[in-house]
Amino acid sequence: MRRGGKTWSMVAVVASVLGLAGTGVAQTTISGAGATFPYPVYAKWAAEYAKQTGVQLNYQSIGSGGGIAQIKAKTVDFGASDAPLLAKDLDAAGLIQWPMVMGGVVPVLNVRGIAPGELKLTPTLLADLFLGKITRWSDPRIAEVNPGVNLPDLAIAIVHRADGSGTTWIFTNYLDKVSPDWHSKVGTSTAVSWPVGVGGKGNEGVAAYVLRINGSIGYVEYAYALQNKMTYTKLQNAAGDFVSPTSEAFQAAAANADWSSAPGLYMVLTAQPGKASWPITGATFILFHKEQKDAAKAKAVLSFWAWCYANGQKMAEELDYVPMPKNVADFVEAKWHAEIRSGGQAVWP
């Protein structure tokens, strides 16, 4: 019996690999590939959605670069990327993109005597730290915005990501916007040529180094700072207020962004206006072909994401992600209706 069971499950695996399962009666499988950062929440949404509708999602978290390549090659139904594509790149590939879920990037430090949220940083200070222009915690430039904070005479150790990462893209994009010096010397990318510091692999690597090295400062995804109870800093936002990294502050950044005037929904949520906005916020994106061959399949994919916008907030928040505000979700669905076509007909709704 056991053997027989094994053989049949083998057959099932082979059949599904060959795509035979997809042609079966009720079973629909949608496939996607890309960013690793949103994988946990996509997996959770998919499991719940499968329970309710029977539609399966097969998502491979191979990295944003891989996701972009796969959707361009049309080997998957959708791609996922942490960094948005420029409108001209989207047009060249016939793609549409939309934001699915948000996260914040948070500076974290390890200096004895400094409590979470106690240290305040201005955009220029943060850039100068990561440029290696400020090398000691006792530097008067830090003391100037932090009166009353006990800053030790300790060397500053910079910790950054060693691997290419959407987190780095968002972080460097922010520094690029706020510091002309950073713009001319380093720039924005998933991996950059860091002026100073050591590199940790993954958020967990950076967190481990920061917790390990006395006098260090690095940056991690919000969820990591939260789960490891790390000492985060307050940051001065575009409105000039010092804010703490919270779910509400990320939502504020997204709500204040003007999506309707962003060509190709190319929107980076760093340095957004608004008194409550956290300045280093970023969204992760879904990539989809505008011209769909199979209208039913396309509709199945869009139905899933619409369901996630409508029902996924709580699950996202449980995993420390920040769901997109309602006004953004509505705007995205209007875009689907306007731009996605199958045989000349609108696919959505």
Add this chain to the structure above:
Amino acid sequence: MERKPHGRAQALGESLFRGAARTCAAFVLVAMVAIFVELLRHSHLSLGRFGWGFLWSNVWNPVIETFGAASSIFGTIVSTLIALVIAVPLSLVIALFLVEVAHPRLARPVGYAIELLAAIPSIIYGMWGLFVLAPIMADHVQPALQKVFGDLPLVQGPPMGIGMLTAGLVLALMVLPFITAVVRDIFALVPPVMKEAGYGMGATTLEVTRKVTVRYGMRGIVGGVFLGLGRAIGETMAVTFVIGNDHGIAASLFASGNTIASTLANEFTEASEPVYLSALVELGLILFCVTFLIQIAAQLWLKRLAIRLGTE
């Protein structure tokens, strides 16, 4: 060996077996050539843009899409050298102890323990290096080294616990069991008559070891060292955890660096620009060629050594 009763079936079986064996053997060669061709094909963009300069340029900047392999090659060589400098003498001494000095009752469990070390997955070494070794290095070893060798450029910089030296140490620990196991087996193969002749002439254990055992086992020792070298040079996860992952060339052993393998592990998944990807593949091509050349050098050296030892 009765051929006649079912001769035809047997002949068919024989030729089938031969064919299958040949195909399997050919597969190894085909796979190797195919890997080389694929690496070459996917790195042509980078080869074309950077040319030979890729090998000695130290700029690794994804933003302006300019890449050079110098720091990765440097880090690969230095970390491997540190590993071998530490592991080779240690392995020799351990192997000698197991074969010449230790009581079999002790030698056997110690031998098993060493073989078990070889079976530990490399990621475990990496995590151990980051969470256990790095703090010890930062708090004790590196400050002590700085106290003793204060002015040497090799020990400059903040003692962070991670970097080239720590990576070399973890690598040393990883290749140690490989070299020890090979060398121990070689030493065990030295004919007892040879050693007894040495002792008969009044030589001490040290003298017999140096003049008879080590000499006799030279080929095996070199083979073991190359095995360790091969493992150290391509080691990925363990190094990635502790080397600090910085594209720079520093004189200090405390500074962070990177290796070819660690750069690939770090940057492959999110490299979306074609040139970036191509440069990473070219790094892989370099590693492939280097490993290949080391194998050839090892074979040649072993051959020469055999001739020299044989004629002496």
